[in-house]
C-alpha cells in the first residue's frame with residue numbers, strides 16, 4: 001500500500017488559462033488534506049491530475065511506498081461531484097460492478113451497502129435515488145474495494161447533517177487504517193485536515 005502522495009511544483013493549464021503554478025504539498029498515511037480555493041481555482045483539475053487523468057503543465061505527482069510504480073488508479077478512488085453512476089442501472093448493479101472491477105467481492109459490496117444503509121435501496125434504478133442517496137452509493141464504492149487514497153470532490157455537498165457526521169466516521173476509520181484523503185471542499189471536512197489553498 002502506498003504511504004505518501006507527493007505533489008511537487010505543479011502547474012495546471014486548462015485551455016489557454018494557467019490556473020495555478022508552483023503548488024507543492026504531500027499527503028501521508030493517516031492524513032487528510034483539504035483543498036480550498038475559489039470557484040474555478042482548479043481544485044477539481046488538481047484531483048484529476050493526482051489521479052493521472054490530466055497531465056500537469058509543469059511539476060509532478062508521485063507516490064511512495066509499496067507498489068508505488070503501479071498505475072495511479074490502483075492506489076486510489078476518485079469520487080467526482082457528479083458521482084459517475086449510470087442512471088439506468090440499479091444501485092446494486094452499480095455497486096457490485098465497481099467492487100468486482102476494482103478487486104473487491106460481492107461480500108465486500110454488500111458490507112459497503114450496509115455501512116451506508118443502502119440495503120433497502122439496492123433494487124432501485126440510480127436515477128430514482130435522491131441526490132443524497134446517490135452520494136451514499138458513490139461513497140459505498142470507496143468501501144467496497146480498498147484503496148490507499150481517497151480523492152474526493154465536494155464529498156459532503158448533497159448530504160444531510162446525519163450523513164455528514166456518518167461520513168466523518170467512515171473517513172476517520174479510513175485514516176486510522178493508514179489511508180489518505182485529499183478532498184476539494186468549500187465546507188470544513190468532518191475529520192481533522194491540513195488545508196492547502198489552490199490558486200492563491
Ligand SMILES: Nc1ncnc2c1ncn2[C@@H]1O[C@H](COP(=O)(O)OP(=O)(O)OP(=O)(O)O)[C@@H](O)[C@H]1O
Nearest residue numbers: 014015019037038039040041042043044045046184
Ligand atoms: N475541459 C476543460 N477545458 C477548458 N477549461 C476547463 C475544462 N475543465 C475545466 N475548465 C476550467 O478550468 C477552471 C478550473 O475548473 P475546476 O473545476 O478545476 O475548478 P474548481 O476549483 O474545482 O471549482 P469549483 O469550486 O467551482 O468546483 C474553470 O475555469 C473551468 O471552466
